[in-house]
Amino acid sequence: MRKHNPKNERIKRRYFIFLEEAKRMKSTSVDQVAAALSQFEAFTKHKDFAAFHIEDARKFKRNLAETVSPDTGKPLAKGTIYSRLMALKTFFEWLAGQSGYRSRLTYADAAYFNPSNRDTEIAKTVREKRVATFDEIRRALFAMPNTTDIEKRNRAVMAFIAMTGARDGAVASFKVKDVDMSRRRVYQDARHANTKFSKSFHTDFCPVGEDIEQVSRTILRT
Structure with missing residues (x-):
């Protein structure tokens, strides 16, 4: 049994370049598409992808439903x-052109990858996740070791994240100049910060209390 199809590999390579360059998709997302394909x-x-038949999609959907993780x-x-089905549907829509x-x-033809309406609703259902309360964050912060x-x-x-609500990936890429303690806000500058959707914006400080702000100042040296 062959493990790859050279023609398929060539068209997949073109598609991945299209996703990265035209659709501006992150490499991790492209990897997920590649795995589905x-x-x-x-x-x-x-x-051969050119020999695709709608029965291939129907059988594959049934196979996925029976697959055990x-x-x-x-x-x-x-x-x-x-x-996975949406990744395949989008690929074959592109391929048809x-x-x-x-x-x-x-x-x-690509529409045959659509799951049932019921499965779609279940897949899109978002379960609310429990997050720590502010009191829990405060207790954890002041229980942290503070010697070295x-x-x-x-x-x-941790104090800075509590004060700004910024994502950890963004905080790790901030510069000291991004923080304006006098105006009580931070500028999330996408030119160097790892912001969500690569957007730049200001974030005002949350009213967390002077004690937590003082802890955050130790790293800002302001």
Whole structure:
């Protein structure tokens, strides 16, 4: 049994470049698309994408529904199935417009990857996650060790996150000049900070109390 199809590999490479350069998709997201395509190819025994038939999509959906996760020993989560099917649907929609495939595929063919409405609703359901209360954050902060320089830094970073509500990835990439203690705000500058969706914006400090602000100042040296 062959483990890859050279023609498929070439068109996949073009698609991944399209996702990264035209759709501005992160490499981690492209990797997830690649994994979904690889799973589908393995299921079809690496059949040429140009020979795709709607029955391939229907059978693959049934196969996913019966697949057991090696990590949990349980059927794949609806959200996992949904994301893989949507990755395949989007790929075949794109493929239907490419030279060498237009006469073999239609955009409607890709719709056969759609899960049922019920499974879609379940996949999109977001369960509310419990987050720590501010009192719990305060107790944890002042219970942290505060002897070495590293311990003081860690404590100050936690205080700063509590004060700004900024994401940890963004905080790690801030510069001291981004923080304006006199105006009580931080500028999340996407030019160097790892902000969500690469957007720049100001964040005002939360009213956490002078004691927590003093802890955060130890790392800002202001």
